[in-house]
Amino acid sequence: MKTLVVKCFLLLALVCSCRAADSIWQLCNTNSNISASSQVSKNIDSLLATLVSKTPSKGFMTTTSSSYNNKEKVYGLAQCRGDISNTDCSTCIQDAAKKIREVCPNQSDSRILYDFCFLRYSQENFIGKLDTGAGLIYFNVANVTETDPKKFDNELGALFDKIRSEAVLPKSKGLGKGKTKLTPFVTLNGLVQCTRDLSELDCAQCFATAVRSFMTTCHNKKGCRVLYSSCYVRYEFYPFYFPLDPTKTGPSVSRISSVHLSP
Ligand SMILES: *[C@@H]1O[C@H](CO)[C@@H](O)[C@H](O)[C@H]1NC(C)=O
């Protein structure tokens, strides 16, 4: 088991009308520096073109790009959240491909996550490998006051047991989502998503690692997102996955904190 080290703690005042177009996490591995004019960089461009054109139809793809003789090979993965439309998927992957080259122009190992999609490439073959190294947590600083902490823990645990076991089934494409009523007025909404290259076992392992932060960093908080390269988990007191309940939109979030995780 890995020990998570809290490296940095930021207090952000986000007015969370979070547009789908904003990335929520990006990582440029500074042990993979390359020059922007290198052949590897050209291969990344060609990899991204393929991911942009071919991911939306199925919502997921892995591919490689290399020079002659398999040199300067780059592995890539792109995936959209399982509940979004092909159109939203297409827009998200396009944004991701553009943004990641702006953010990490000098690295060959880069990752970017949006609410709607995830994109990653590297010269190392990461496909099918569980990665819960670097991560990021966002949480609503407000405490749960609607129920007592014990009851909240139980309801949260039960909801996530259910959606986690759903998500690992092959037909689920790594996605699990669901909701439960905490009180007649408050509904807890949950979502879990694995990258689709993972085995059932690795996906389950990733979720187990991620939900552990519900009982630590996020304990008794009104909302929490735990993000890793292989999976993420999220709960909120407002609806955030599709189909949205039109009578209940409008996040109650005003202040969000974030914590970086490292292996
Ligand atoms: C990669 O580049 C970054 C930024 O220019 C630098 O801080 C870092 O030390 C470099 N890494 C290596 C391994 O040289």
Ligand SMILES: *[C@@H]1O[C@H](CO)[C@@H](O)[C@H](O)[C@H]1NC(C)=O
């Ligand atoms: C990438 O490298 C170029 C050339 O060394 C440098 O001018 C630029 O600032 C670097 N970009 C980032 C985001 O580190």
Ligand SMILES: *[C@@H]1O[C@H](CO)[C@@H](O)[C@H](O)[C@H]1NC(C)=O
């Ligand atoms: C939430 O509860 C914790 C522990 O009781 C307390 O330290 C913290 O100040 C509370 N946060 C807010 C925003 O009320």
